[in-house]
Every structure is written in C-alpha cells, then in structure tokens.
Amino acid sequence: MLLEVSGVSVTFDGFRAINDLSIAIGEPELRAVIGPNGAGKTTFMDIVTGKTRPDEGRVRWTSHGIDLLKMSESAIARAGIGRKFQKPTVFEEQSVRDNLSMALKNRRDPFSVLFWRIAAADHARILELAEEIGLSNRLADRAGALSHGQKQWLEIGMLLAQDPRLLLVDEPAAGMTPSERAHTTDLLRRAARTRAVVVIEHDMEFVRRLDCRVSVLHEGSVLAEGTIDHVTRNQQVIDVYLGR
Amino acid sequence: MTDIITGDPLPAPPPRRSFLRHNRAALWFMALLSLFTLVVTLLSEAVGTGLISTSLVKILGMTLCLCLVAVAMDVVWGYCGILSLGHFAFFGLGGYAVGMWLMYARAEIIIRDSLATAEIPPTEAEVADAVGSQIFGVVGSSELPALWAFAHSLPVQLAMVVLAPGLLALVFGWLAFRSRVTGVYLSILTQAMTLALSLYLFQNDSGLRGNNGLSGLQNIPGHLETPQAVIAMWFFWGSALALALGYVLFAWILSDKFGSVIRAIRDNEARVRFLGYHVESYKLFVFTLTAVISGIAGALYYPQAGIINPAEIAPIASIYLAVWVAIGGRGRLYGAVLGAAVVSLLSSWLTGGGAPDINLGFYVIEWTEWWLVLLGVGFVAVTLFFPRGIGGLFDHFAKER
Numbered sequence: 001m002l003l004e005v006s007g008v009s010v011t012f013d014g015f016r017a018i019n020d021l022s023i024a025i026g027e028p029e030l031r032a033v034i035g036p037n038g039a040g041k042t043t044f045m046d047i048v049t050g051k052t053r054p055d056e057g058r059v060r061w062t063s064h065g066i067d068l069l070k071m072s073e074s075a076i077a078r079a080g081i082g083r084k085f086q087k088p089t090v091f092e093e094q095s096v097r098d099n100l101s102m103a104l105k106n107r108r109d110p111f112s113v114l115f116w117r118i119a120a121a122d123h124a125r126i127l128e129l130a131e132e133i134g135l136s137n138r139l140a141d142r143a144g145a146l147s148h149g150q151k152q153w154l155e156i157g158m159l160l161a162q163d164p165r166l167l168l169v170d171e172p173a174a175g176m177t178p179s180e181r182a183h184t185t186d187l188l189r190r191a192a193r194t195r196a197v198v199v200i201e202h203d204m205e206f207v208r209r210l211d212c213r214v215s216v217l218h219e220g221s222v223l224a225e226g227t228i229d230h231v232t233r234n235q236q237v238i239d240v241y242l243g244r
Numbered sequence: 245m246t247d248i249i250t251g252d253p254l255p256a257p258p259p260r261r262s263f264l265r266h267n268r269a270a271l272w273f274m275a276l277l278s279l280f281t282l283v284v285t286l287l288s289e290a291v292g293t294g295l296i297s298t299s300l301v302k303i304l305g306m307t308l309c310l311c312l313v314a315v316a317m318d319v320v321w322g323y324c325g326i327l328s329l330g331h332f333a334f335f336g337l338g339g340y341a342v343g344m345w346l347m348y349a350r351a352e353i354i355i356r357d358s359l360a361t362a363e364i365p366p367t368e369a370e371v372a373d374a375v376g377s378q379i380f381g382v383v384g385s386s387e388l389p390a391l392w393a394f395a396h397s398l399p400v401q402l403a404m405v406v407l408a409p410g411l412l413a414l415v416f417g418w419l420a421f422r423s424r425v426t427g428v429y430l431s432i433l434t435q436a437m438t439l440a441l442s443l444y445l446f447q448n449d450s451g452l453r454g455n456n457g458l459s460g461l462q463n464i465p466g467h468l469e470t471p472q473a474v475i476a477m478w479f480f481w482g483s484a485l486a487l488a489l490g491y492v493l494f495a496w497i498l499s500d501k502f503g504s505v506i507r508a509i510r511d512n513e514a515r516v517r518f519l520g521y522h523v524e525s526y527k528l529f530v531f532t533l534t535a536v537i538s539g540i541a542g543a544l545y546y547p548q549a550g551i552i553n554p555a556e557i558a559p560i561a562s563i564y565l566a567v568w569v570a571i572g573g574r575g576r577l578y579g580a581v582l583g584a585a586v587v588s589l590l591s592s593w594l595t596g597g598g599a600p601d602i603n604l605g606f607y608v609i610e611w612t613e614w615w616l617v618l619l620g621v622g623f624v625a626v627t628l629f630f631p632r633g634i635g636g637l638f639d640h641f642a643k644e645r
Contacts, residue, residue: 049518077520089515091508098504108520110529114502162520 001063002027002196003166008047008057009220017043018054019220027165030192032207032228033200035217036241041200042086044217045168049083050076062165078108082164086171086200088151092144096135096154099143100126103158125161132187133157149180156187166196173206185209204232204242216241263499270495273578274488281484288480290473298473302548305480307588309545310568312487314584315577316534316541317565319494322574323503324530325510327427329562330434331538333441334409336557338539339546340445341408343458344392345401346547349465351378352396382456389451405543406536412437413535414528421524421531426513435559445554457553461546479548486544490537491577497533498577506530567619571626572633579635586634591615 003025010018018040025031033041046052048059050073059068061079068076077083090099104122107113130136133153138146143154152172159167169188173181188210191197201207207214207228214231216224218241224234231237286292288301296304313335320326355374359366366374377386394400420433448454464475497503506526508516513523546552564587572583593599594611602609611618630636 051514072522073514073517074520074522077518083518085515089512091504091511091515093507093511094504098501101501102504102508102521103519108522110502110525113505113521114497116501158519 001025002029002061003048004058004060005044005048006058006060008054008059010043010047010052010054017220018047021057021217021221023215023222025166025196025198027196028192028194029196030189030210030212031196031198032210032212032214033198033217034202034204034207034214034231034241035223038219039217040220041217042170043220045083045170045198045200048076048168049073049081074108077162077164080165081168082159082162082166083168084155084159084170084172086174088148088155090143090146090151090154090158092142094143095140096130096143096146097126097139099154100129100139100157100161103161105161105163129157129161132160134183149176152176152184153180156184160191164195167191167198169197169199171200171202173201173203181206182209204228263496267495267499269576269578270492273491273581277484277488277491281481284480285477288473288477290471290477298476301473301476301480303589303592305476305483306545306548307585308480308483308487309541309548310588311581311584312483312490312541312544313538314565314568314572314580315487315491315494316537318569318572318574318577318580319498320530320534321566321569322576322580323498323510324506324527325513326527326531327431327566328434328531328534329431329559329566330438331534332561332565333438333557334413334535334538335542335545335561336441336552336554337408337412338405338542339552339556340452340458341401341404341539342543343461343546343552344395344404344452345398346461346463346465347379347458348375348392348395349398350460350463350468351375353465353468354378380453383448383454385448391451402543405539409535409539409542410532413532417528417531421527424524435562438557438562439559442554442557442559445557455553455555457551457556458546459551461552462548462550464547476548479544483544483548486540487581490540491581493537494577567623570633571623573635574633576635578638579633582634587619591619594618 001024003023005024006022008018008021009016017038021040021044023044033044035041043052047054048068050068050071053069060066061068061081066079068079068081071079091102101118101122104125106116106122126139127136130139133156135146135150135154135157138150143151146154152175156169156172159169172184172188176184185206188197188199192212199207199210201210211228214226214228215222216231216234216237218236223240224231224237232242284296284301284304287295289296289298290301313331317328317331320328320331352371352375355371355378356366359371359374372388373386376388380386380388388395394404416434416437420430425433444450445452445457446455452458462472462475464470467475498506505516505521508519509521509523509526517523565584568583568587569580570583571587572581573579594615597612599611601611626633632639
C-alpha cells in the first residue's frame with residue numbers, strides 16, 4: 001500500500017469530523033471519494049497533507065511505513081503527496097509560467113532556489129505541462145487573468161509538475177463546462193496510470209466516467225467501498241446520500 | 245540537445261536573461277543615483293562649487309541611508325508580506341555598533357594626547373580607565389562595561405554591524421515564524437521587540453550610556469584634522485554606494501524563482517507549504533537578510549547624524565518606515581526609495597524651519613506642529629486613493645505611452 005490510514009479520529013469543538021476512519025490506497029490507483037456534505041472528505045485530505053493533526057490513529061506512507069503525522073506540510077509535499085484544493089488556488093499575481101516553475105520538482109531549500117536558473121529540461125517540462133493543460137499560449141499571462149476552468153487546470157498542472165506519487169484532488173470539475181470536464185477526466189485517468197490519484201467529487205456522472213473504485217464517506221468513516229455500481233446499489237448509501 | 249526517449253529535439257530554453265538588461269528599473273535607478281551623486285559632488289563645499297552646504301550634504305547622505313532601510317523594509321513587507329514594525333531596531337543596532345568604536349577610539353586618542361606630557365608614561369590600564377571615565381562619566385560610572393571589550397577594534401565593531409542585527413533577527417524570527425505567528429500579531433511582536441530594546445537602552449546601566457546615547461560620532465578617529473566637509477563627502481559616497489549595492493542585491497534576489505516563492509508566500513503561504521516549500525525558512529532568510537542590510541544602513545547613517553540615542557529606535561521610527569514604503573509604493577524597490585526620500589526630506593524641510601508658516605488670518609499654521617497632521621492626512625489619502633503609492637504613477641505613464 002502506498003497510503004494507509006487506520007483508525008483515525010479528529011474532533012473540532014466537540015464535533016467528530018473523522019470517526020475511526022480507515023482507508024488504503026495502492027500505487028497506481030484511481031480512487032473516488034464521495035459522500036454528503038460534512039462527511040469528512042476534505043478533513044481526510046487535511047490529515048494526510050499535515051494541515052490537521054488527528055486525535056488518534058495512524059497514517060503510514062509507502063511500504064517503509066513512514067509516519068506522516070510526524071511531518072510538516074512541506075515535508076509531506078516533498079515526500080511525494082500533492083494536493084489540489086476545492087477552490088482553485090493559484091498565485092494570481094504571477095505568470096502561468098512562474099506558477100508552473102515554482103511547482104517543478106526541484107530542490108526546495110532557500111539557497112538552492114536562490115541560485116536556481118532555468119535549465120533546458122525544466123523549460124521543456126513546462127512546455128509539456130502547458131500543452132497537457134491547454135495553456136500553451138497563456139504562459140506569459142498573469143494567472144489571475146485565466147478563466148475559472150483554466151485556473152483549475154493550471155492547478156492540476158502544478159500538481160503534475162511536482163511529480164507526486166499520490167495526488168489528492170478536491171472537486172476538480174467544479175465550475176467546468178462539460179467539455180472541460182471530459183478533458184479533466186482524461187487527465188486524471190492518464191495520471192493514475194503511473195501513480196495514485198484520489199478524487200473527491202460530488203458529481204456522480206463525473207465519478208462514473210472516472211470508472212474506478214469508490215469510497216463513500218459518511219459521518220467521518222467509510223460507509224461502503226467498491227465499484228460505482230456496487231456502492232450505488234448499497235441501501236445505506238442510498239439512504240444517507242443518494243436518496244436525498 | 246535531444247530528448248532521449250522520443251528523439252525529438254528539446255525546445256531551446258529561453259535565452260539566458262542578463263539580470264541587469266532584464267531589469268530596466270534597476271538600470272534606471274543606478275543611472276539616476278549616479279547622476280545625483282555626481283551633481284551633489286560637483287556642488288559640494290569639499291570638492292565642488294560649494295552651492296550645497298556641508299550640512300545639506302549630510303542630510304542627503306543620511307537620506308540615502310534611509311532609502312536603503314526602506315528598500316529592505318519593502319522586501320520584507322511589500323514582497324514577503326511580513327509587516328515588520330521593528331526594522332528600525334536593526335538600523336539602530338548597526339549605528340550603535342559602529343558608534344562604540346568611534347567614541348572609544350576618539351576618547352583614546354584624546355586621553356593619550358593629554359597624558360603624553362605626564363612625567364611617567366601611562367600604562368595601558370591607566371589609559372583604559374581614563375577612557376572609561378571619559379565615556380561613562382556622564383552616567384556616573386567610570387568602568388567600561390563588558391559590552392565594550394572589543395570597542396577598540398574597528399574590524400570587530402564592523403563585524404558587529406552585521407552580526408548584532410543579524411543574530412537578533414535570526415533568533416526573534418526563528419521563534420516567531422516557527423510558531424506560525426503572522427499578520428497583525430507578528431507586527432505587534434516586532435513593535436514589542438523594538439520597544440523593549442529601546443527601553444533597555446534607556447537605562448543608564450545598559451552599558452550604552454542610557455538616554456545620552458553615543459555622541460560625537462561625526463569625528464572620525466585618525467581623521468580628526470580632516471574638515472567635516474570632506475568627511476561628509478566620504479559618507480555621502482559610501483551611502484550612495486551602499487544604496488546601489490543593496491538595491492542591486494535585492495533586485496537580483498527577487499528576479500527569479502526566489503522572488504516568485506516569497507511573493508507567493510505573501511499571497512498564500514499555506515498553498516506554498518503544500519508545494520513543498522518550507523515557508524518558515526524563507527521568511528527567516530528574508531527577515532534576517534533585510535535586518536543585516538538595515539544594520540549597514542544605520543552604521544552609515546549615525547556617523548553623519550553625529551549622535552545616536554535610544555529614542556532613535558522607539559516604536560514610532562519603525563512605523564514611519566512602514567509609512568514611507570506605503571507612500572512610495574509597496575512591492576517595487578524604487579517606490580520605497582521614492583517614499584523614504586520624499587517623506588524624510590519633506591519632514592526635515594518642514595520641521596527644520598525651512599518652510600514658511602501659512603498665515604490664515606485667524607490662525608497661523610506652523611509646520612513644525614502641523615507636519616505630523618500633513619503626514620497623517622497624506623498617508624490616509626495615499627492608502628485610500630493611490631494604493632500603489634507614488635511609484636504607481638510610473639505604471640500610469642507606462643500605460644499612456
């Protein structure tokens with residue numbers, strides 16, 4: 001297993017956001033995480049990426065069993081876990097090129113970055129990524145000038161630039177047109193050939209198109225897991241989520 | 245160059261941009277600063293026609309130092325988003341470090357001269373004692389505190405110009421940033437730091453002459469016979485050189501990926517963490533480097549001012565620094581220079597009695613009193629109507645062309 005979350009619980013002001021959650025992700029794998037609002041989907045990502053510390057439980061990374069709970073956010077990111085937020089967060093004041101360049105897998109300590117100068121390989125990688133996310137002719141533009149969907153893509157491009165082993169993607173298709181959604185599905189499926197990708201999504205159609213294993217979260221733990229057809233037939237899932 | 249797998253030629257990287265050619269603002273700045281230095285030199289009493297008095301040369305040289313500390317403030321605030329309200333503490337520490345040597349060495353020369361006529365030549369201990377009571381008589385003490393152990397050594401004190409502010413910033417920044425103190429809380433903490441330092445220095449037993457501070461700093465040991473006009477010129481050139489080098493250093497740091505990362509930290513530091521950058525290290529780097537440059541600026545400023553005392557590093561000084569940068573335009577280095585130069589020169593003109601009072605018939609506006617009101621109104625007006633500051637005017641011109 002690449003990522004193994006076991007028995008994790010977290011409480012915010014008495015509200016139990018995650019309740020004895022256990023979930024395991026292999027490599028490569030594409031996994032969708034669905035569930036009603038407040039089910040703990042985003043909190044799950046917060047825990048894996050180090051933003052939130054759980055009250056109990058374990059989060060192990062790779063077959064070496066590295067304890068992610070002891071690492072800082074930046075160390076977790078360097079270990080190979082990339083994250084895309086629900087609301088697209090790119091650096092709007094800076095160019096698309098600079099956004100991608102910052103995300104490129106290079107050394108991250110201040111002194112290396114201070115003396116970093118773009119190499120041919122970096123440049124080629126930026127062009128390749130820009131091609132993949134459809135922003136080839138926007139490289140010099142301010143990221144803030146992009147449309148909502150383009151910002152989503154730029155963020156996915158930044159995620160790919162990091163070359164992570166695990167991608168955590170929170171609602172990638174929000175605010176996208178149908179054709180943009182199809183493109184995003186392709187991108188995620190392609191990425192999942194060589195690495196683990198976990199997608200949080202509300203849109204069942206989108207999840208169906210991802211055609212992957214689905215985990216349904218409810219009140220902070222996994223309610224059901226399996227193919228999309230399997231989980232949508234599950235009576236509990238229908239009661240708490242689909243039926244509404 | 246070919247891609248190993250596909251055999252397609254790799255796209256050529258963008259041509260390596262020469263840093264200065266790419267950075268036109270820095271080039272313009274250097275040209276204007278050189279021109280300014282040349283004009284002042286040609287009109288000075290020491291070298292030129294004498295149209296510019298020595299006291300004005302000193303004011304201009306001091307202004308260049310203030311511009312340098314403002315540039316440092318702009319980097320830490322305008323680019324990295326840390327509103328430090330304590331950078332004048334570092335400026336003051338630089339001044340104290342060099343001031344200690346200036347005072348000590350000059351006192352030593354005076355003592356040796358006066359004891360030279362004595363029948364028995366003085367021992368080293370006698371000289372040190374005499375220097376101690378010469379410097380510390382004013383606070384009722386005659387012993388040199390341990391802090392002054394290396395005051396006789398110019399190299400050590402020059403090292404302290406860099407080390408004292410650098411170490412303070414390193415320790416303070418490390419404690420503050422690792423606890424993730426940000427925003428207004430960090431600003432308050434930096435105010436507390438400079439306040440604590442200034443209150444400590446106000447004490448007579450602080451080892452730095454309490455509220456008397458260090459004085460007579462305009463007299464340079466070894467050049468006591470040299471006219472002040474010449475010394476003023478040297479410091480003016482030194483200040484101009486320091487400003488130029490500091491400006492280029494910061495422009496270079498900000499020009500590539502490092503600049504990208506620290507601007508990203510300003511705009512969304514949590515996101516930068518998830519990209520794998522250790523945000524605290526970057527903040528600490530910027531905070532410490534700007535503190536060191538501020539210290540150097542202070543070390544050049546106070547020999548021109550002639551005196552330094554704890555009031556110089558009172559919290560208000562650091563707040564003024566932020567005001568200069570805001571008025572000049574945050575996030576552009578020349579903006580900080582403009583803000584510091586315009587506001588501080590205007591301040592010395594209006595409060596130095598240079599500006600005529602305005603008689604409204606029923607009330608006379610005396611600028612020495614009304615200057616702060618003008619500054620306050622100006623600050624509010626800039627914040628509300630010209631958030632980009634004076635520097636923003638350049639964008640306006642650039643757009644029209």
